[in-house]
Amino acid sequence: MRPETCHLTENLGDFFVRAEGFLHSRPALHNTPLTVLEKLRKLPGGEAIVFGWMERGGEVCATFYLRQSARLSVTPLSAGQAEVLAAYLAGLGRSLAGVTAEHDTAAAFAEAWHQRTNAAPTLTQPLHLYRLGTLTPPEPRPAGRGRAVGEPDRAQLIRMCSEFVTAVGEVPAVDADSWASSRFADRHFTFWEAPDGTPVSMAARTSMIAGMVRIDPVYTPARLRGHGYAGAVTVEASRAALAAGAKDVVLYTDPANRTSNALYQRIGYVRITDFAVYDFA
Incomplete structure (x- = not known):
């Protein structure tokens, strides 16, 4: 026994x-x-x-x-x-x-x-888990700046989170009525803004627990990708986590997305293990 x-x-x-x-x-x-x-x-x-x-x-x-x-x-x-x-x-x-x-x-x-x-089990979602080593901002830095999201940004933030949920196929959907009960409501968000002040990418971080912060989600609308915004906003969110005292800054990735995996490694994230999601028939 x-x-x-x-x-x-x-x-x-x-x-x-x-x-x-x-x-x-x-x-x-x-x-x-x-x-x-x-x-x-x-x-x-x-x-x-x-x-x-x-x-x-x-x-x-x-x-x-x-x-x-x-x-x-x-x-x-x-x-x-x-x-x-x-x-x-x-x-x-x-x-x-x-x-x-x-x-x-x-x-x-x-x-x-x-x-x-x-x-019968079916593997439905493999995941990589990364932990931040030495934060390395991307070069060249895209035009614009990162900034913390505040209450005046609420409508824009909800729209971007709704786009993200739709893009990745998450359920349930997110709108103003469901925001308070969504998984995003307790996150701390960062926008990357274009020089004209338009938010072009976002990243969120969880509150710190036992010295740990997770970056989740990171999202750039499809029409705005390819300009380095995701890397820049992830660096800003990671920097905010470190400034808050985090010792472990982590994030998950989809192994099939080679672009995001390469990006996170370039800015200092190191893969520490893999996770998996199984469904049972």
Whole structure:
């Protein structure tokens, strides 16, 4: 019998008491659960999420959470631990729509879940995770300037986020009515402006947690690409994160987008690991 034990709670406070130290121990790698859970802590009464952790020898060795969409997110596991978690959740009769995790963890859990439930896994989204090394502004610098987005920019910001959501196929859509409950509402945005003051690109950063800030999203309208705006605005957002005291500045990329991956490497981001999203039939 393996020594790991799994625990569940619907109480976010209880979960943080047990798991916060573990999540803070590797903030770059744990950036997604940290930001998701921090938002829930600041805005209680929103989405109902089931929280869980795995212990070995009385110490937390992994955490996970299950959203209303029945999607599981989990911190890195060994293959044996993935089997333990799959057996635990299947034994509780839990239904899963998919899993998001570090690449090898996601693959191991998807296979273990398939063996337990016969639900066929499909890899739907591979991801690269980058961490900022030495920030290197691009040369030549595009015309214009970066600036923090403020309340007077709200309508323009919502329009650009709506364009971004449409461009990448995210759901739900974003508009003025849904803004407050969207994933963008608690972000700190930066615009890159053309010399005439027109915003031509945007980047956002999360609030700092355990010395970590994630850059997300970065967006330039298709008609304005190819001028270096995305690199310039990402540098400005990254610089703001460092000025706020961040020790880990991270971002995710689509491996299929060679342009963005090359761009982030040029300005100082270093790939540290891969993630994967699986759907279960």
